[in-house]
Amino acid sequence: MSGGxxxxxxxxxIEHDVLVIGAGGAGLRAAIAASAAGxxxxxxxxxxxxxxxxxxxxxxxxxALANVDDRDSWKVHFAxxxxxxxxxxxxxxxxxxxxxxxxxxxxxxxxxxxxxxxKDGRILQRNFGGHAYPRLAHVGDRTGLEMIRTLQDHGxxxxxxxxxxxxxxxxxxxxxxxxxxxxxxxxxGRFRVYRAGAVVLATGGIGRAYRITSNSWEYxxxxxxxxxxxxxxxxxxxxxxxxxxxxxxxxxxxGILVTEGVRGEGGVLLNKEGRRFMFDDIPPAYQNxxxxxxxxxxxxxxxxxxxxxPPELLTRDHVARCINREIKAGRGSPHGGVxxxxxxxxxxxxxxxxHIRRKLPxxxxxxxxxxxxxxxxxxxxxxxxxxxxxxxxxxxAETQMSTVPGLYAAGECAAGLHGANRLGGNSLSDLxxxxxxxxxxxxxxxxxxxKARSVSAAQVDAASRAALAPxxxxxxxxxxxxxxxxxxxxxxxxxxxIVRTRQEMERALEGLAxxxxxxxxxxxxxxxxxxxxxxxxxxxxxxxxVSEAVTRSALARTESRGAHFxxxxxxxxxxxGRVRHVxxxxxxxxxxxxxxxxTPPSAELQRIIEEQR
Amino acid sequence: xxxxxxxxxxxxxxSGALRDYTTEITDGMVVLDAVHQIQxxxxxxxxxxxNCKAGRCGSCSAExxxxxxxxxxxRLADLPLERPVTVEPMKAFPPIRDxxxxxxxxYRVKTTIAPFTPRPPDAPDGTWRMDQGDxxxxxxxxxxxxxxxCQDVCHVLREHHLHDGFVGPRFLVHAAALEMHPLDVADRRxxxxxxxxxxxxxITKCCTTVCPEHITITDNAIIPLKERxxxxxxxxxxxxxxxVGLGD
Numbered sequence: 001m002s003g004g005x006x007x008x009x010x011x012x013x014i015e016h017d018v019l020v021i022g023a024g025g026a027g028l029r030a031a032i033a034a035s036a037a038g039x040x041x042x043x044x045x046x047x048x049x050x051x052x053x054x055x056x057x058x059x060x061x062x063x064a065l066a067n068v069d070d071r072d073s074w075k076v077h078f079a080x081x082x083x084x085x086x087x088x089x090x091x092x093x094x095x096x097x098x099x100x101x102x103x104x105x106x107x108x109x110x111x112x113x114x115x116x117x118x119k120d121g122r123i124l125q126r127n128f129g130g131h132a133y134p135r136l137a138h139v140g141d142r143t144g145l146e147m148i149r150t151l152q153d154h155g156x157x158x159x160x161x162x163x164x165x166x167x168x169x170x171x172x173x174x175x176x177x178x179x180x181x182x183x184x185x186x187x188x189g190r191f192r193v194y195r196a197g198a199v200v201l202a203t204g205g206i207g208r209a210y211r212i213t214s215n216s217w218e219y220x221x222x223x224x225x226x227x228x229x230x231x232x233x234x235x236x237x238x239x240x241x242x243x244x245x246x247x248x249x250x251x252x253x254x255g256i257l258v259t260e261g262v263r264g265e266g267g268v269l270l271n272k273e274g275r276r277f278m279f280d281d282i283p284p285a286y287q288n289x290x291x292x293x294x295x296x297x298x299x300x301x302x303x304x305x306x307x308x309x310p311p312e313l314l315t316r317d318h319v320a321r322c323i324n325r326e327i328k329a330g331r332g333s334p335h336g337g338v339x340x341x342x343x344x345x346x347x348x349x350x351x352x353x354x355h356i357r358r359k360l361p362x363x364x365x366x367x368x369x370x371x372x373x374x375x376x377x378x379x380x381x382x383x384x385x386x387x388x389x390x391x392x393x394x395x396x397a398e399t400q401m402s403t404v405p406g407l408y409a410a411g412e413c414a415a416g417l418h419g420a421n422r423l424g425g426n427s428l429s430d431l432x433x434x435x436x437x438x439x440x441x442x443x444x445x446x447x448x449x450x451k452a453r454s455v456s457a458a459q460v461d462a463a464s465r466a467a468l469a470p471x472x473x474x475x476x477x478x479x480x481x482x483x484x485x486x487x488x489x490x491x492x493x494x495x496x497x498i499v500r501t502r503q504e505m506e507r508a509l510e511g512l513a514x515x516x517x518x519x520x521x522x523x524x525x526x527x528x529x530x531x532x533x534x535x536x537x538x539x540x541x542x543x544x545x546v547s548e549a550v551t552r553s554a555l556a557r558t559e560s561r562g563a564h565f566x567x568x569x570x571x572x573x574x575x576x577g578r579v580r581h582v583x584x585x586x587x588x589x590x591x592x593x594x595x596x597x598x599t600p601p602s603a604e605l606q607r608i609i610e611e612q613r
Numbered sequence: 614x615x616x617x618x619x620x621x622x623x624x625x626x627x628s629g630a631l632r633d634y635t636t637e638i639t640d641g642m643v644v645l646d647a648v649h650q651i652q653x654x655x656x657x658x659x660x661x662x663x664n665c666k667a668g669r670c671g672s673c674s675a676e677x678x679x680x681x682x683x684x685x686x687x688r689l690a691d692l693p694l695e696r697p698v699t700v701e702p703m704k705a706f707p708p709i710r711d712x713x714x715x716x717x718x719x720y721r722v723k724t725t726i727a728p729f730t731p732r733p734p735d736a737p738d739g740t741w742r743m744d745q746g747d748x749x750x751x752x753x754x755x756x757x758x759x760x761x762x763c764q765d766v767c768h769v770l771r772e773h774h775l776h777d778g779f780v781g782p783r784f785l786v787h788a789a790a791l792e793m794h795p796l797d798v799a800d801r802r803x804x805x806x807x808x809x810x811x812x813x814x815x816i817t818k819c820c821t822t823v824c825p826e827h828i829t830i831t832d833n834a835i836i837p838l839k840e841r842x843x844x845x846x847x848x849x850x851x852x853x854x855x856x857v858g859l860g861d
Contacts, residue, residue: 047662047664047672048662048672048716048720049720050670050759051664051665051670051671051672052664053664053665055664055665055669055670055758056665056667056669056670106739106740109740109741110731110734110739111729112728112729112731112791112794112796112797114743114748114751114752114755114794114795115748116745116748117743117744117745117748120742121741121742121743121744122740122742139752139755140752142669142756145669145755145756145758146755149755153723153728153729154728154729156720156723156724157724157728162720164717164720187709187715216663216664216665216666216670217663217664218664249641250639250640250641250642251639251640251641251642252639252641252642252643252646253641253643253666253667256665256666256667257667362669365668366667366668369668369686369688370641370643370667370668370686370688371641480653480657481657482652482653482654482657483653486653524657524658525657525658526657526658527658529625529660529709529710530660530709530710530711530713531658531660531710532652532657532658532659532660532661533652533657533658534658536657
């Protein structure tokens with residue numbers, strides 16, 4: 001054995017009834033639910049507790065509490081979610097989400113979360129793109145931190161075991177059922193075998209497959225790849241959300257999120273000519289709900305119930321494309337973005353700088369410290385950034401179980417709620433609603449399985465060998481894993497980005513095959529103790545799997561819909577609006593793509609959709 | 614091409630040394646960018662924790678030119694680059710490897726602080742009413758991103774290693790967030806005085822200086838907690854009431 005050292009003697013076995021992989025909002029909420037059901041629960045996470053990407057969520061959590069506008073209800077929230085997702089959503093998931101989100105938010109308050117308040121002391125709600133009424137419960141612009149810390153601080157007193165800084169590289173199966181997971185802990189690189197009655201995947205997104213992203217190093221699509229490798233199906237993978245407003249300057253912060261809350265508070269998008277270009281292109285489905293004038297838009301952001309929303313608050317897919325169009329047409333800002341201006345509200349209100357600092361403290365801080373820009377006095381430069389995967393593991397709407405028995409998924413790594421485009425604020429409510437459901441049902445499943453969990457020694461051996469392979473290559477004959485990752489990110493950004501064509505995506509598939517060959521030669525230097533080069537090498541397999549799934553699904557959709565835009569097929573195609581794409585591993589190991597029909601809404605749900613049109 | 618030299622601590626649990634790396638620097642770069650560039654091209658196994666790269670997760674804590682900082686929020690433009698920039702791990706915690714330290718003690722300490730305990734709901738539907746002003750008071754402490762830089766700089770932990778008897782500024786802030794939560798009814802004063810060791814803090818305010826979230830740790834969290842603890846434990850009238858069974 002080379003510098004990696006042998007695996008003999010360094011394998012630790014751990015047993016839980018329910019194993020949750022991922023400790024963002026969905027994972028924590030699932031763990032709390034499973035623990036409340038009385039089973040033993042372990043949580044495995046790649047980073048330290050409380051650092052997951054949920055922490056970056058800024059604007060708020062969507063729930064029809066109707067505290068600010070009593071016209072709101074679960075029905076309106078449901079219809080908004082379906083419209084935003086271009087009706088590719090799983091209607092039952094969208095219904096459950098809209099019905100249960102208010103209780104999940106109130107429950108957080110009972111666990112200590114503090115949200116901003118209305119004048120009569122209830123939870124305050126703010127406007128966000130695609131939501132008909134002010135619906136996002138929030139705390140300034142650090143809602144995600146408030147939520148993850150609340151779940152964390154509640155969770156640590158619920159008898160849950162946390163395995164921090166551990167990465168799972170393979171799910172273990174027995175007769176088609178998931179019975180555990182194999183992984184390594186970062187500190188010493190020791191292998192771990194987790195046996196479990198049920199596994200909940202809550203690993204978040206895939207942003208690291210792209211160069212410009214709001215996601216951290218963790219988001220390499222592990223959960224999707226683990227599920228795929230275990231035989232589960234992935235669905236809707238062509239629908240990757242590019243958030244319209246990421247930072248563009250300085251280069252080192254490119255991609256970092258600028259909350260939609262800026263626009264919710266009255267921020268406007270301008271091109272270099274100072275034109276408010278969002279008024280130029282309003283999609284037909286939203287024509288009736290969009291302001292006619294700048295004044296009406298402003299009144300909407302200030303709570304005038306008679307006013308309609310400004311075009312900056314159209315759905316993210318549309319806003320991102322409009323920004324992209326301005327930049328491509330040469331009307332962008334100096335560093336290749338457009339301007340997002342909140343400072344202008346000085347013309348409309350006294351104490352505007354103080355108001356901005358109070359409503360958007362994180363943004364103020366972020367721009368001041370990283371870009372030297374005072375957002376109370378000057379505009380920000382922003383551009384689209386890879387943000388959120390609408391697609392993911394195909395799950396049952398009620399239970400969140402994947403197509404593999406014993407394997408559950410919740411939050412961003414699961415698919416179905418958001419369809420072709422996610423509304424802002426629906427991810428935080430998604431992870432609460434479906435995190436709880438996944439935890440409840442996983443606990444129930446685990447209980448039904450009893451304690452006999454046989455883990456195959458052959459699977460564990462194969463997983464250890466694969467994990468150690470990078471140490472068997474030397475730096476001189478092997479490939480640098482960081483270079484492979486960077487090449488992949490550049491390629492996905494350029495060829496399978498916000499605007500797509502067949503030729504480019506076919507080139508991407510060839511590129512992916514070449515990268516697979518390079519991935520098989522990546523080398524790790526040094527030893528197994530906290531070695532990021534080795535970890536990066538092992539993450540590549542997941543990144544390549546999800547990148548291929550995105551590319552194949554995007555190639556198959558020869559129309560433009562939601563977040564998926566084809567330059568060679570710029571229009572919607574009604575027939576394809578009734579179809580979703582599923583990918584799974586074929587018998588020969590190659591990726592198979594299948595079409596499945598969209599799940600039709602029940603008669604009652606269809607009636608609600610029609611009423612809200 | 615402009616370059617700068619970074620003098621980075623490389624080592625493990627038992628030993629280590631500073632090593633120089635020179636890398637290209639560009640507009641707007643932060644220390645974490647430089648560390649990543651060095652990792653990608655020169656030292657693939659250089660260990661560093663990071664996540665959000667926007668000062669929101671509190672993972673990339675280190676000591677830059679001797680100052681406890683988040684590497685992602687330390688711009689190179691604010692550092693003297695004519696001499697090497699030293700980057701070292703936090704010193705109040707045991708080293709694991711390179712810039713990564715063992716901060717697990719913090720996670721154990723948190724479990725010893727009595728959790729949030731709300732008063733009964735105010736409304737029949739199980740919800741509460743709170744005033745924005747009351748919420749704002751606790752909000753300052755809830756901004757904490759758990760970077761543990763305050764723990765790193767606190768001399769009670771860093772110099773005197775009193776980890777067994779003192780929870781450190783981070784968890785005094787946590788206790789303050791709970792004590793000043795408008796709904797919380799638990800009483801943490803006795804625990805603060807005894808097991809949490811609030812008396813060890815002698816208000817040197819180093820924690821406030823390094824807090825990347827600009828939480829006024831000493832003045833707004835620790836001193837009010839000290840006053841509450843003192844009120845309860847040392848007020849003679851209260852002591853008398855306790856003796857006759859009337860006080861808390």
